Amino acid sequence: xxxxxxxxxxxxxxxxxxxxxxxxxxxxxxxxxxxxxxxxxxxxxxxxxxxxxxxxxxxxxxxxxxxxxxxxxxxxxxxxxxxxxxxxxxxxxxxxxxxxxxxxxxxxxxxxxxxxxxxxxxxxxxxxxxxxxxxxxxxxxxxxxxxxxxxxxxxxxxxxxxxxxxxxxxxxxxxxxxxxxxxxxxxxxxxxxxxxxxxxxxxxxxxxxxxxxxxxxxxxxxxxxxxxxxxxxxxxxxxxxxxxxxxxxxxxxxxxxxxxxxxxxxxxxxxxxxxxxxxxxxxxxxxxxxxxxxxxxxxxxxxxxxxxxxxxxxxxxxxxxxxxxxxxxxxxxxxxxxxxxxxxxxxxxxxxxxxxxxxxxxxxxxxxxxxxxxxxxxxxxxxxxxxxxxxxxxxxxxxxxxxxxxxxxxxxxxxxxxxxxxxxxxxxxxxxxxxxxxxxxxxxxxxxxxxxxxxxxxxxxxxxxxxxxxxxxxxxxxxxxxxxxxxxxxxxxx
Amino acid sequence: xxxxxxxxxxxxxxxxxxxxxxxxxxxxxxxxxxxxxxxxxxxxxxxxxxxxxxxxxxxxxxxxxxxxxxxxxxxxxxxxxxxxxxxxxxxxxxxxxxxxxxxxxxxxxxxxxxxxxxxxxxxxxxxxxxxxxxxxxxxxxxxxxxxxxxxxxxxxxxxxxxxxxxxxxxxxxxxxxxxxxxxxxxxxxxxxxxxxxxxxxxxxxxxxxxxxxxxxxxxxxxxxxxxxxxxxxxxxxxxxxxxxxxxxxxxxxxxxxxxxxxxxxxxxxxxxxxxxxxxxxxxxxxxxxxxxxxxxxxxxxxxxxxxxxxxxxxxxxxxxxxxxxxxxxxxxxxxxxxxxxxxxxxxxxxxxxxxxxxxxxxxxxxxxxxxxxxxxxxxxxxxxxxxxxxxxxxxxxxxxxxxxxxxxxxxxxxxxxxxxxxxxxxx
Numbered sequence: 001x002x003x004x005x006x007x008x009x010x011x012x013x014x015x016x017x018x019x020x021x022x023x024x025x026x027x028x029x030x031x032x033x034x035x036x037x038x039x040x041x042x043x044x045x046x047x048x049x050x051x052x053x054x055x056x057x058x059x060x061x062x063x064x065x066x067x068x069x070x071x072x073x074x075x076x077x078x079x080x081x082x083x084x085x086x087x088x089x090x091x092x093x094x095x096x097x098x099x100x101x102x103x104x105x106x107x108x109x110x111x112x113x114x115x116x117x118x119x120x121x122x123x124x125x126x127x128x129x130x131x132x133x134x135x136x137x138x139x140x141x142x143x144x145x146x147x148x149x150x151x152x153x154x155x156x157x158x159x160x161x162x163x164x165x166x167x168x169x170x171x172x173x174x175x176x177x178x179x180x181x182x183x184x185x186x187x188x189x190x191x192x193x194x195x196x197x198x199x200x201x202x203x204x205x206x207x208x209x210x211x212x213x214x215x216x217x218x219x220x221x222x223x224x225x226x227x228x229x230x231x232x233x234x235x236x237x238x239x240x241x242x243x244x245x246x247x248x249x250x251x252x253x254x255x256x257x258x259x260x261x262x263x264x265x266x267x268x269x270x271x272x273x274x275x276x277x278x279x280x281x282x283x284x285x286x287x288x289x290x291x292x293x294x295x296x297x298x299x300x301x302x303x304x305x306x307x308x309x310x311x312x313x314x315x316x317x318x319x320x321x322x323x324x325x326x327x328x329x330x331x332x333x334x335x336x337x338x339x340x341x342x343x344x345x346x347x348x349x350x351x352x353x354x355x356x357x358x359x360x361x362x363x364x365x366x367x368x369x370x371x372x373x374x375x376x377x378x379x380x381x382x383x384x385x386x387x388x389x390x391x392x393x394x395x396x397x398x399x400x401x402x403x404x405x406x407x408x409x410x411x412x413x414x415x416x417x418x419x420x421x422x423x424x425x426x427x428x429x430x431x432x433x434x435x436x437x438x439x440x441x442x443x444x445x446x447x448x449x450x451x452x453x454x455x456x457x458x459x460x461x462x463x464x465x466x467x468x469x470x471x472x473x474x475x476x477x478x479x480x481x482x483x484x485x486x487x488x489x490x491x492x493x494x
Numbered sequence: 495x496x497x498x499x500x501x502x503x504x505x506x507x508x509x510x511x512x513x514x515x516x517x518x519x520x521x522x523x524x525x526x527x528x529x530x531x532x533x534x535x536x537x538x539x540x541x542x543x544x545x546x547x548x549x550x551x552x553x554x555x556x557x558x559x560x561x562x563x564x565x566x567x568x569x570x571x572x573x574x575x576x577x578x579x580x581x582x583x584x585x586x587x588x589x590x591x592x593x594x595x596x597x598x599x600x601x602x603x604x605x606x607x608x609x610x611x612x613x614x615x616x617x618x619x620x621x622x623x624x625x626x627x628x629x630x631x632x633x634x635x636x637x638x639x640x641x642x643x644x645x646x647x648x649x650x651x652x653x654x655x656x657x658x659x660x661x662x663x664x665x666x667x668x669x670x671x672x673x674x675x676x677x678x679x680x681x682x683x684x685x686x687x688x689x690x691x692x693x694x695x696x697x698x699x700x701x702x703x704x705x706x707x708x709x710x711x712x713x714x715x716x717x718x719x720x721x722x723x724x725x726x727x728x729x730x731x732x733x734x735x736x737x738x739x740x741x742x743x744x745x746x747x748x749x750x751x752x753x754x755x756x757x758x759x760x761x762x763x764x765x766x767x768x769x770x771x772x773x774x775x776x777x778x779x780x781x782x783x784x785x786x787x788x789x790x791x792x793x794x795x796x797x798x799x800x801x802x803x804x805x806x807x808x809x810x811x812x813x814x815x816x817x818x819x820x821x822x823x824x825x826x827x828x829x830x831x832x833x834x835x836x837x838x839x840x841x842x843x844x845x846x847x848x849x850x851x852x853x854x855x856x857x858x859x860x861x862x863x864x865x866x867x868x869x870x871x872x873x874x875x876x877x878x879x880x881x882x883x884x885x886x887x888x889x890x891x892x893x894x895x896x897x898x899x900x901x902x903x904x905x906x907x908x909x910x911x912x913x914x915x916x917x918x919x920x921x
Contacts, residue, residue: 236623241760284716287627290733314620316628390592394495394600404596406531406581410757414594446618448634452645466647471630475717478630479647480744483672 010202011037019050022209023164024356030171032369041180043473044433046161052318058350059151061116069327076354087163088381096152096249138245158436167379169425184220190336205337214342230319233275234292238311261299288317386412408450410443432472500525501817503605508537510790511611512565513806519572521814531581536562541643550800606817614791617751626713635661635749650745655679660688662749667696682709752795770794775841777854779809833913854896860886873907
């Protein structure tokens with residue numbers, strides 16, 4: 001992007017990165033009378049690590065005691081019910097069970113329980129084979145015992161991040177997407193401005209929530225003592241038809257390298273399987289691999305023999321930051337106004353509310369935080385059409401006929417809901433953004449039927465030609481040109 | 495909520511549904527209702543602008559739009575009521591239908607008989623677990639066909655097609671006409687997946703390479719497809735190490751199979767056939783739930799529309815009969831069992847009474863291609879039907895006709911075994 005085209009704006013606080021952590025920080029900042037800008041390099045919020053993970057909200061049972069991470073995860077877990085309630089984000093503490101298959105593994109359960117107790121997770125317990133099988137009738141009969149962690153739960157990570165951003169925006173945060181941070185200027189020992197793709201933001205505080213890229217952002221102000229690399233995790237999502245196969249978050253016993261592949265229901269009633277843990281170098285390569293997918297399927301089918309690859313509706317890979325032994329959350333010792341919330345590893349979704357709370361403490365050490373009198377923590381979330389009763393559906397269509405047009409047949413998503421996604425803030429501007437907000441295209445036909453319809457709606461509502469509609473931002477245009485005959489006047493509309 | 499009632503409700507206004515609706519009217523049903531979620535009747539056929547439709551039904555070579563127009567016209571002539579832009583959300587076993595419509599809100603329909611004609615959907619990348627990135631430029635062949643033929647846009651310029659299903663081969667030709675370059679059609683099997691005539695007319699005539707025993711092992715490109723890795727496969731369809739190569743392209747079309755769209759059927763609790771992916775039917779096209787019938791691609795994926803139409807006609811007639819109180823009193827069935835080189839048979843069961851009284855036609859699909867074979871149907875090892883076939887192919891359904899047999903014979907048997915066996919084989 002040409003530098004001279006940048007417009008200059010000002011904000012008290014600039015938050016870099018709109019993943020779970022940046023979104024939670026933005027909402028926290030919006031509680032106070034501060035002007036703030038949230039910068040995101042992708043075309044929408046929540047496009048990186050935060051969207052492609054196992055979607056678990058852990059209470060801290062299995063983390064090494066004594067880490068910063070541990071305290072933050074435990075703190076965060078205490079905030080989850082309240083915040084998801086305020087935001088209208090579905091969240092369920094369905095519980096997590098580690099299944100021991102051998103006598104050796106049974107012996108290890110006690111150590112795992114003691115670890116949880118050290119972290120203040122006091123309601124874990126070792127349960128018998130019969131109890132495990134009672135909870136999980138489709139689990140292998142070879143199971144011998146389990147460790148039960150009742151407070152672990154599930155959420156849709158992108159629903160949560162989008163809700164945090166919507167609420168932050170409603171309370172005054174300016175959210176700018178497609179904005180890669182190029183430079184952070186420091187003058188007289190303090191941050192002065194942030195240069196992004198299309199904007200220069202004059203500011204006195206920068207909060208680095210850049211996920212996988214947090215090391216690069218931090219290095220811009222000379223805090224370069226850590227280096228992050230991506231750890232790839234590959235996942236399967238199974239058709240809702242197979243939701244009955246699993247009731248809880250189910251894990252093998254962790255090995256020294258990784259927690260292993262889980263199987264669990266998702267909040268939207270699919271089944272999730274994964275991840276792998278492979279260290280890679282390219283921060284942009286979110287491809288799955290034949291080996292990774294085989295490994296995930298192989299390890300889970302050992303526990304759930306009925307699970308088969310053909311049950312999948314999709315696969316994906318996520319890159320989580322690795323390379324640092326603990327979270328790095330703190331103020332820059334030499335540059336005033338720079339706060340790192342960096343090296344947020346695989347527990348990032350679980351920890352994001354706690355991280356925001358910790359960042360609040362750090363901010364309060366250097367600036368006065370006056371309550372924003374207009375702050376409203378409540379986001380009015382519409383329930384999806386598919387979850388309404390017949391009478392409620394009828395009432396909704398009577399009020400707005402566009403809710404009577406079902407666009408995505410697999411997930412029963414209506415035109416009304418798609419319009420809602422396009423006209424909210426931050427708005428959906430491409431197919432993936434619509435999908436994350438409404439589930440249109442997330443079902444078993446994977447947008448086979450609804451894609452042309454969603455594109456048509458996006459084109460009409462945003463005044464973009466069909467050839468300008470993208471999957472996820474510039475460079476991902478879906479169509480290349482009109483056909484020969486139509487010569488630009490395409491579209492046979494009845 | 496508005497309530498309606500009708501004699502026969504048909505779910506889906508494509509080739510199967512329109513055949514069923516018109517046949518139900520002809521068989522005397524007064525009020526026949528077609529419920530269609532799209533803006534137009536016709537299902538998938540309006541986008542199938544190539545020829546080859548109707549060779550059996552009309553003995554003419556029509557395009558898809560021409561073929562379906564005849565049924566759409568007949569539907570309105572016969573005063574079949576169509577509810578467009580209406581999405582059925584539930585079919586209950588007592589033949590009550592719940593649907594959503596922009597103009598009428600939620601509606602309830604009480605039907606004397608229901609015909610399921612929802613068609614099929616395309617198998618996706620996810621069902622095959624093709625590794626790689628998830629860029630723009632990956633389409634199912636049918637979706638690409640819609641973009642080109644209905645919306646008027648090109649989904650890409652340099653194309654690789656995975657799977658040699660009919661839609662994939664037809665799109666290879668169509669994209670070529672529109673100025674795109676088709677680099678290859680990649681097929682994991684040692685033979686072409688669709689009709690032979692499509693291989694000749696769509697690939698061979700345009701010099702489009704067909705790579706048999708190959709598959710796509712990886713999709714490359716972050717925002718848009720930049721290429722696909724292609725490899726040879728062994729007898730177990732696994733990629734052979736060392737044979738992988740990159741084909742640069744901006745588009746991957748998938749023509750890797752169709753899946754009957756039976757979510758409503760399953761939710762209704764109707765017994766399913768795991769092999770076809772459709773409901774278990776008898777020779778009257780009736781499912782296990784009395785008064786609910788099914789026809790077309792929702793039953794099993796047909797290779798030609800004429801078979802869809804014939805199933806629709808039969809289902810419509812029987813539904814009308816049921817709605818007027820003419821359903822059978824008891825259901826005493828003989829099962830049809832897939833034997834040698836047979837993947838599936840539709841219908842899956844036949845009532846004993848029908849076997850005694852009338853001709854019963856069965857559709858079946860073979861597992862392996864073969865030449866000089868015999869379709870034979872046996873009861874207790876004894877053939878009751880035989881027909882020689884010069885060649886059989888998994889892409890082309892076989893149709894056999896069971897003729898009435900003596901009562902004594904069929905009283906004894908519980909199942910009929912269907913084989914496609916070498917001609918020389920002694921029975």
